[in-house]
Amino acid sequence: MYPFEYLKPADLQSAVKSASASGENKFIAGGMTLLPTLKLRLARPDRLIDLSRITELTGIRVEANRVEIGAMTRHADVARSAELRRALPALAALAGGIGDPLVRNRGTIGGSIANNDPAADYPSALLALAGIVITNQREIAADDFFTGMFSTALKSSEVITQLRFDIPKRAAYAKYPNPASRYAMVGVFVADTATGIRVAVTGAGPCVFRVALFEAALAKRFTPDALEGLSIPADNLNNDLHGSAEYRASLVSVMAKRAVAAALGG
Amino acid sequence: MSADVEERTLLVELLRKNLLLTGTHVGCDTTQCGACVVHVDGRAVKSCTMLAAQADGAQVTTIEGLAPKGALHPVQAAFRANHALQCGFCTPGMIMTAVELLTHNPKSDRTGNSRRPRWQHLPLYRISQHRQGRRRCRADDARDGLRSGRCIHSNTSSRRIYSLP
Numbered sequence: 001m002y003p004f005e006y007l008k009p010a011d012l013q014s015a016v017k018s019a020s021a022s023g024e025n026k027f028i029a030g031g032m033t034l035l036p037t038l039k040l041r042l043a044r045p046d047r048l049i050d051l052s053r054i055t056e057l058t059g060i061r062v063e064a065n066r067v068e069i070g071a072m073t074r075h076a077d078v079a080r081s082a083e084l085r086r087a088l089p090a091l092a093a094l095a096g097g098i099g100d101p102l103v104r105n106r107g108t109i110g111g112s113i114a115n116n117d118p119a120a121d122y123p124s125a126l127l128a129l130a131g132i133v134i135t136n137q138r139e140i141a142a143d144d145f146f147t148g149m150f151s152t153a154l155k156s157s158e159v160i161t162q163l164r165f166d167i168p169k170r171a172a173y174a175k176y177p178n179p180a181s182r183y184a185m186v187g188v189f190v191a192d193t194a195t196g197i198r199v200a201v202t203g204a205g206p207c208v209f210r211v212a213l214f215e216a217a218l219a220k221r222f223t224p225d226a227l228e229g230l231s232i233p234a235d236n237l238n239n240d241l242h243g244s245a246e247y248r249a250s251l252v253s254v255m256a257k258r259a260v261a262a263a264l265g266g
Numbered sequence: 267m268s269a270d271v272e273e274r275t276l277l278v279e280l281l282r283k284n285l286l287l288t289g290t291h292v293g294c295d296t297t298q299c300g301a302c303v304v305h306v307d308g309r310a311v312k313s314c315t316m317l318a319a320q321a322d323g324a325q326v327t328t329i330e331g332l333a334p335k336g337a338l339h340p341v342q343a344a345f346r347a348n349h350a351l352q353c354g355f356c357t358p359g360m361i362m363t364a365v366e367l368l369t370h371n372p373k374s375d376r377t378g379n380s381r382r383p384r385w386q387h388l389p390l391y392r393i394s395q396h397r398q399g400r401r402r403c404r405a406d407d408a409r410d411g412l413r414s415g416r417c418i419h420s421n422t423s424s425r426r427i428y429s430l431p
Contacts (some may be wrong), residue, residue, distance in 0.1 A: 036297050
């Protein structure tokens with residue numbers, strides 16, 4: 001790692017202030033992506049601002065119709081929360097399938113959303129559930145948040161404080177994990193929400209995306225069969241040593257059907 | 267204890283180089299293998315992917331701190347009784363990981379799928395305890411763990427020794 005300055009502010013205001021200092025500043029949450037990146041010298045920030053001391057960023061609040069999760073809440077805590085497992089089991093189950101238990105003990109929901117890795121799990125949940133990203137400055141709808149590979153609508157001194165989800169009628173996530181990394185080769189989150197059926201796909205393309213074709217079919221009939229014969233074009237899908245674009249396109253259909261079946265309790 | 271370290275010092279470097287606690291090993295150094303697992307405030311984490319500064323104020327337990335000097339933790343005793351190690355390099359990480367698994371899932375066993383979270387891709391999984399009132403690993407469980415193969419060393423030789431497929 002190149003040298004950097006390390007700060008661990010106790011409150012959000014100081015964190016934001018530090019982030020506006022000159023040079024390149026990076027917030028660090030769990031560090032499960034950032035630290036490996038620094039070790040490979042793929043990034044050279046002047047300053048790391050650790051958010052872990054800011055207690056208001058941690059915790060899960062379940063209300064009648066919605067769930068709010070603090071950005072610094074670790075995957076293991078999302079997966080284990082009894083309240084969340086009752087209110088939004090699809091999200092708790094997704095968190096329990098991220099990486100491995102050691103990664104889940106460090107990684108955070110806010111960090112994952114802010115990083116927007118093309119194969120991360122959480123972005124698909126946020127997009128399919130029409131979640132809201134709450135920052136120190138504003139609220140951003142999921143549809144406007146993810147702007148491309150590793151890129152989001154966040155500004156440089158903007159910090160995610162909470163993620164808000166309306167509780168859907170039913171939802172499920174089905175992922176085909178890379179057997180080594182457990183990143184999604186393809187992960188599909190299907191949600192039956194107040195604003196309609198939403199299907200979000202991660203791992204397949206450069207950035208999480210919705211599939212209007214599947215959403216329309218499922219709006220007519222919410223069963224795995226409704227997706228029979230439907231597929232998305234392989235153009236622009238990821239093509240790497242783990243799988244071809246055509247393979248991933250096929251997985252999108254398969255995982256979508258499995259997610260629908262799971263949402264129906266199958 | 268307190269130590270002055272550079273900001274970029276990893277927790278595992280602090281443990282091994284500054285404090286000479288060399289029971290924690292560095293395997294892959296890329297957040298994958300789990301050889302370097304220690305507990306930070308009771309949670310099993312990869313100490314190669316945490317800055318020493320991030321552990322400031324936390325309680326860190328390494329393999330050296332699991333049991334009093336000269337004694338074995340029940341999980342260490344179970345590993346020993348069941349020959350649940352090959353070269354031993356990643357064993358400290360396996361044990362620290364297993365201890366946390368059992369803390370959160372005291373009823374983990376070979377058949378308790380519904381109670382067991384997704385630990386299957388760890389170096390060692392499927393551990394039983396409280397059997398006949400004693401905590402222990404079962405030899406076949408250890409075999410399964412080696413077959414699942416996140417141990418970064420000698421998968422071939424472990425297959426040979428345990429006659430795995």
